[in-house]
Amino acid sequence: MGIPLRTERLWLVPLDSAADAADVHVAFADPEVMMYWDEPPSRDVGETAGRLAGAVGDYWTVRDVDGGPVLGLIGIMGGVDIPGLQWILRRDVWGRGYAGEAAIAFVEYALGELGLERVEAWVDIANGRSIAVARRAGLTERGRLPQRYPHRDRPHETVVMGRARLAEPTVVLNVVVELPVRDVSGTSGLFENVFGCTVLFTEDDFAGLGIGAWSGGRRIHLVTDERPSPVRLSLETVTEFDAIHARAVAAGVQIGQYPVVQPWGRREFVIALPDGHEVTVSGPL
Ligand SMILES: CC(C)(COP(=O)(O)OP(=O)(O)OC[C@H]1O[C@@H](n2cnc3c(N)ncnc32)[C@H](O)[C@@H]1OP(=O)(O)O)[C@@H](O)C(=O)NCCC(=O)NCCS
Structure with a gap:
């Protein structure tokens, strides 16, 4: 299980899926925030709590060091070959650099103390803010793939952003x-x-x-x-x-x-x- 992490302006605190659900729901219920998420907006706090409890992986809440409600989540999805990073913030705190700040600390922790060899973020190519957050945390583009979320009417192009614990040369650039x-x-x-x-x-x-x-x-x-x-x-x-x-x-x-x-x-x-x-x-x- 994770430990709390401190950045200049934020605390990242391991998620308590029941206690934090109401705060997280502010983000999960917002159609603008959920535009690129792999699930549609959540209809009520119960649904949010269910999603958090059922999530495979480890998640941390993002909080202001001065207190107040949970601002969002950052975490790693399990059940996949290379652990996948996810981040999400309430709409009213976007644009202050919080996501980048959280991601830098979180990726250092994941590749450091957690000992992961690699982390990836799969980002819809249209989600420029999220790609910028990944770059800020030292992830670079590694690949592209087509994806379609069941709740969306159209497929999209996904950019795979990744970072390895140890620097590695690009062995093959193209085929x-x-x-x-x-x-x-x-x-x-x-x-x-x-x-x-x-x-x-x-x-x-x-x-x-x-x-x-x-x-x-x-x-x-x-x-x-x-x-x-x-x-x-x-x-x-x-x-x-x-x-x-x-x-x-x-x-x-x-x-x-x-x-x-x-x-x-x-x-x-x-x-x-x-x-x-x-x-x-x-x-x-
Ligand atoms: C992704 C998200 C967490 C970013 O939060 P944020 O508060 O905007 O992030 P930050 O303030 O740290 O800055 C994000 C970066 O996006 C840049 N940015 C701002 N608006 C932008 C835009 N319209 N297009 C591209 N980049 C933009 C900022 O300049 C900043 O870049 P920098 O770090 O190089 O300076 C937030 O937008 C969010 O919750 N989105 C919905 C959930 C989501 O899609 N998560 C990702 C799933 S892969």
Whole structure:
């Protein structure tokens, strides 16, 4: 169990899920505060108390050193490979640097006394305040993934921010797929048209395609090969699933498997490319 932590202006005190529920509910009931949270606003104090009691992990309340009600929570989710950081504050105390101050102390504690090797924060890319809090606590971007919370009508792009106890070099920065094809220029056009790829460079027998519009992202290289061996690729999208499917159908590309909902909770369909390669496109439900 955790110990209280002191920062310049705050106390972080291990959560008492029953006694603190009424204060925490001020944050949990507020739609603006809950906009990027993985659950919808809580309807009453009882529901908040239930969520706190059922939370898997260890949480601390954030309090002003001069006293007063609980301002929010900071904690680590358990039950996942790399413990996940979460923070939340009542709306009326945002913008004073409290979250950053709490996160700096908390991450030092987690990687120090608690002895964790790594911590992560999964943040909706639109939640700029939370990304700034993660940066302040020394977390840097490590990856991206598509997510959809059951209560939200749309999926979103999640930025995985992380920090390790010991400094570690970046071993591999990117993975580039090299796809053998008979017709580099035709296949390149197909990737542009159906998958929205950007052509980064092109030669007679070689082309570099970027996934999306920006520099430095994932890439696919097409190389000429008279007898290409079939390869399987998987593309994970966030919001483009239906659009890619519609463009593939419109382009007359062969659909190897029509969209299905997989037991692991994602939608998938398969495009069969002329050279025998299969591209599985998957998106959140
Ligand atoms: C995330 C949260 C705890 C941050 O609280 P806060 O009081 O605004 O945090 P701070 O005052 O410490 O400052 C946050 C940072 O956001 C910056 N910021 C303020 N408004 C911003 C905006 N609209 N967009 C991007 N950054 C912003 C601040 O400049 C500050 O950056 P700095 O540390 O580099 O100076 C609070 O907004 C919250 O409770 N949000 C709802 C719950 C939530 O989404 N939690 C995260 C789930 S992953």
